Amino acid sequence: MLSAYGHSWVYGTGARQHSEGFVELATRELGIRLDNQAESGSLSTETARLVVARPPRPADVFVLMTGFNDARLHGANPDGRRRYAEALEIILHALHKAEPQAVLLAIEQPYVEDYSGHPPYDKASDAIVDEYNAILRTAVEHFPPGARTVPVKGWDATTMLADDNVHPNDRGHSVLADCLVDAITRSAR
Template structure:
């Protein structure tokens, strides 16, 4: 009998499944696809907070013993982070008028993402498994018609790809940006920000393809 594969899903509202029906969110899709493709049962543990920034996810990882144990024991870890950093920085700039630039918020994100991925890799490495992998999703763009959105999401994704590349093949990138581009009408929920059921399916397929 094939040994079950342990999967830890870490992140924000995407990992939580916001926008999709129950058990149809991204992490559930990943679990289903991996089970089918790998021919094994997948045991999933989900650690997701709606609205969490990258820094908040890092703080949770540093302080939550159960979460750290699940990641250490996992064969595969997924991470979604960055979208809420963008939203909060944009709100401070465009709505609250606290700054004339998003650069301070984006610098905070870049440092937090680097530290989060470093801590994830350190905790996961305790298993010393050659086939253990972390899969991070880059950010899709729900507002492709807005020039500033394209600019800053591109910045976020460059940070994600650069941080992942530092770990070689141990950290893989699921290219959500490319998969969603030009399909926004079909893949977003009514809030215009989160994926709908079809969008979560596409995101899950991106992650499964990255692992394959």
């Protein structure tokens, strides 16, 4: 089973149909069950509260994608980055505790074309997204070999975003699914 946590991208927002979201696509391709615990609009702190209130069930693979809404809301604010790092520690520990032998994949956030829409979630930039991805990589490095970050190779913000310029369209979800399938397949070797 694959258990997924995070924001609206993990939930499947932006795809024409929810069933075409990237974790749905990946689990269908791999023939494994999905437990999607993602919540649209969630911050990392909300995901941390979720895994404390409802501890994760054991799974073969955990997928986490969080931090985009944090970056968009807090921008360069150091307190926002600190809260993100603290939330990641809580989330990663909860996932590891649920199944210490599981593969734990944290997907790095790709860029969008324009961060200025959707106030107050309008404070990010490519550089700030890079900072949040660096925090994610640092947090994941403290976990066993089964934990790693997954960069989204082949991402093109000009063609892979829905009209809202915040969520991936079907093409974006397809690229995310390919990256996830590749990461899971490599982890199984």
